[in-house]
Amino acid sequence: MKNEHQTENDLIISYKLLRKLIGSIGVFLPVILGFGMLYFDKADFIKDSISDYYGTQLRDVFVGFLFVLGFFLFSYKGYKSEGKGLLYNDNFFANLGGAFAICVALFPTTSKIAFIRTIHLSSAVLLFAVFTYFCLVIFRRGVAIEKRSEMKKLRNKFYLGCGILIILFVGSAGLSFIVMTEEARNETNIIFYCETLALWAFGFSWLIKGEAVLEDTSKKQN
Secondary structure (H helix, E strand, C coil), X not given: CCCHXXXXXXXXXXXXXXXXXXXXXXXXXXXXXXXXXXXXXXXXXXXXXXXXXXXXXXHHHHHHHHXXXXXXXXXXXXXECCCCCHHHEHHHHHHHHHHHHHHHHHCCCCCCCHHHHHHXXXXXXXXXXXXXXXXXXXXXXXXXXXXXXXXXXXXXXXXXXXXXXXXXXXXXXXXXXXXXXXXXXXXXXXXXXXXXXXXXXXXXXXXXXXXXXXXXXXXXXX
16 A cells, blocks of 8 residues: 555656646647648648648647647646635636637637637637746745745746746737738738747746756755
C-alpha cells in the first residue's frame, strides 16, 4: 500500500504532466495545422486564421485538439482557497477555459450562420482571457513573497510576460479589423500569426508551470 508521501508525489507528478500536455497543445496546434496543410495545399497552407482550418482537410485535427484541450482543462484541479470566492478557485477558471475550448470547436467560424460565428469569436476571445488570467494571476501566486526562491521569482516574471504577450497579440488581431482592409488581412495572414504567437505564450507558460524548465533544484515551489 502506498504511504501518504508516495501518494502526494504521484499527485504532483500527474499535475506537472497535465500542465505540460496543456502547454504542448498551445505550442504545437498551429505548427501541426500549418505543416499538415502543406500536404494538401502547398500554395495556401497558411490560412487567414487558425479557426479557418475547420474548413480544410484538417478539420478533424483542429476539432480534436480543442476537445483534448477542453478535456485536460476540465481535468485540472488547481488551488482553491475556502471563503475567498471564485477568484481564488483555479478549478473554476480551468472549467471555464474547457467550456470555451469546446465551444470554439463546436461553433465554427466557417459557418454561414452569423450567430454561430459570433459564438465562435466570443468563445475564442474568452478562452484567451482565461489563459491571460492564469498567466497574470493564478500562476504567479501560491508562495508568500518573502519565501519565494529565485527560480520562482524568475518564473513569475515569465508568466507576467506571457500574459502581456497574449493581450498584445489578441489585441493586435482585433485592431487589424479596424486599421486593415479584409484584403490586406488575408494577404498578410496577420490573424493566424497573432493567434499563433498568443497560443505560444499560453503554451510556454503552462510548460513552465509544469516545470519542463526553470524547475527549482532544491525546494519545490507552487
